[in-house]
Amino acid sequence: MLHIVYFSIILSVFCVQSCGASIFGVPPVPNVNSRNAQTPSRIRKRHFSREEDNRLYELVTIYGTRSWKLIADGMGNGRAPRRYRERWYNYLSPHVEKREWTSEEEERLISLVQEWGPKWTKIGRELQRTENDVKNRNQTILHRRDKIVQQQEPDQYQYQYQDQDQYQDQYQDQDQYQ
Numbered sequence: 001m002l003h004i005v006y007f008s009i010i011l012s013v014f015c016v017q018s019c020g021a022s023i024f025g026v027p028p029v030p031n032v033n034s035r036n037a038q039t040p041s042r043i044r045k046r047h048f049s050r051e052e053d054n055r056l057y058e059l060v061t062i063y064g065t066r067s068w069k070l071i072a073d074g075m076g077n078g079r080a081p082r083r084y085r086e087r088w089y090n091y092l093s094p095h096v097e098k099r100e101w102t103s104e105e106e107e108r109l110i111s112l113v114q115e116w117g118p119k120w121t122k123i124g125r126e127l128q129r130t131e132n133d134v135k136n137r138n139q140t141i142l143h144r145r146d147k148i149v150q151q152q153e154p155d156q157y158q159y160q161y162q163d164q165d166q167y168q169d170q171y172q173d174q175d176q177y178q
Contacts, residue, residue: 048087052075052077053087053091053092055074055075056071056075056084056087056088056092057092059071059074059075060088060092065085065088065089068081068082068084068085069081071084072084086132089130090130090131090132090133096130096133097128097129101137105127106137106141108126108127109123109127109134109137109138109141110138110141112126112127113138118135118138120132120134120135
């Protein structure tokens, strides 16, 4: 008898989770892993407005930089606390210095990346920049180098031989053997 009661409880819990259990008035649990699942509105990416930045600044002065959940609740627009923390530390904090990169800093960045790898936080502390700023600058340097290399290298589809006649002679020799 106890087994039947236990089985019916398990069955009812399964039914509530999978079917929606209209008997209990509980909506079905959405399958987050499904490719066709609706994306929650809080995942949608959008830019921060000036009003949001001002409100975030006010809330950080009230709650400090440790209570991002309270700040997210105070903002009330559905963004995750992580987004507010990243926005603060990468853009709005008074400790963030927005200055131009010098050539010495770029050389130091390149040497630190070669020495430590992509440890952006550690490199940022060394250069007194944010990790986001360091990572973005490194990508800029890499793209700039790639463009220079592409301009200096000859096209891959050019002839292997410098002399056009030598190229044609090779194919005439191959035709004789066929």
